[in-house]
Amino acid sequence: MRLGGPVDRKDPEAWVQSLKALGYRAAYCPVGASESDETLKAYADAAKQADIVIAEVGAWSNPIAPDETQRKDALKHCREQLALAERIGANCCVNVSGSRNPKQWAGPHKDNLTRETFEMIVETTRSIIDAVKPTRTVFALEAMPWAYPDSADSYERLIQAIDRKGFGVHLDPVNLVVSPQVYYRTGAMIRNCFKKLGPHIKSCHAKDILLKEDITTPHLDEVRPGLGGLDYTAFLTELAKMPDVPLMMEHLPNQDEYKKAADHIREVGKKAGLAFA
Template sequence: MRLGGASFAESKDPEEWAYGLKRAGYRAGICPIGNDADDATVETVRRAADKHDILIAEVGAWSSPISPDPAVRQAALEHCKNQLALADRIGARCCVNISGSLGEQWDGPHSDHFKPETFERIVDTVREIIDAVKPTRTHYSLETMPWALPDSADSYAELIRAIDRDRLGVHFDPVNMVTSPRLYYDNGAMIRDFFRKLGPRILNCHAKDIRLAGQLTVRLEEVVPGAGALDYRTFLSELDKLDPDTPLIIEHLRTEEQYGAAAAHIRRTAEELGISV
């Protein structure tokens, strides 16, 4: 696999971005430009990534294309299409978004998220995005979420069957699927189940960690990799069975030191398992 994180380059220059990742020991990163970039800029970023052996893991399309607000939905749809087109232009592994939200917060919970009509809305939305762009070098993917579909291997597989598009890939974030103490204490089994059912379609993964607070009621909080209970031995072992270029991207941290500590934990675990990152 290819471990990735954030580039703390002093400028947005593509060469410095790519070298910043390489200097930190990463071999993957998130696309540093948006869909408004011209062809020359896209090519410059692509060349810098190739020069420093950095795989562009994902182009984010973070928005809510299932929003009940017509204006918000339309803007999100256009954003997703444009970002998917950028991912195809630059040769990213995937363009990733969540399915969206029916609430006011674009990535927030809603009581109707698990209803059949929402499932159908997601199917129609993803089909529209993929069919409009017709990517040939990349895939559109949905990040697993705790309070929206897909929230499990089975719900993801059901969406894949219903959407029925070759250019739909899988994005796996196991922390987002740990939603109860049962899953928390046995998350290794959940990870193995996900890889068993969806492994060949996994294009990209996110690396973070989760900790159960000892206070009522149940409170699960995201923490730096190594400070929680995510079964990284299982996670890395399963990832190692896939395409060796599959990225694992550390995310949501604030400082270079935090990213360094997270990367050190992952590299140390991988070394114990004889896995190259």
């Protein structure tokens, strides 16, 4: 299996050495869409030579924003980032589906989980893919607690409705933990995701989630892998069945925290008889 996380980049050689020093064999895209073809090729060649997979290009924006200017800017950004993923050979370009919230680009809103918004997501995603026509990468949506896809089932429905070879799955199981019922059964949730979405999964995020016990209403906090309730044994067991899908750590404040997260993930894998090469 391949584990990765964010690193600084000065040039292709230094970037690869930073990844190797941390034992990573997967990476976030190190360059932006405005970089020259020469620069992109240098990083792509360095990654290939070092057997490092460029897991994903982020396209973080709100393509279903209620504001027309914001929506158009987001769609343009998604097209540019998908084109970047295609140029550099990343596994996927990933975004959230967006939100109808006028103030928070990825925030909750009463209209997010409606049939109308589902159809908007289908149309915007198709338009992004059809504009770029990717052949060696895909455009993927990361699940959110309050926006489609919000479950394996709604992801399945989106795959069927979008109906494009250039559409794939980015799996972040922590984002699907939305209740105590799911929190205490994350293994079953994860296995269900891989069962239903497995062939479409191109990249995964590694983080953790903790249900607080000192208050009387459900409160879930994102935490470093190993400090929460996510069933990493189930996660890694299912991931190991996949054909070289990278696992990318995120949202940690410094490299010391990333090392602790990586150590935990590797230790869980070791106990389960699984290895990160």
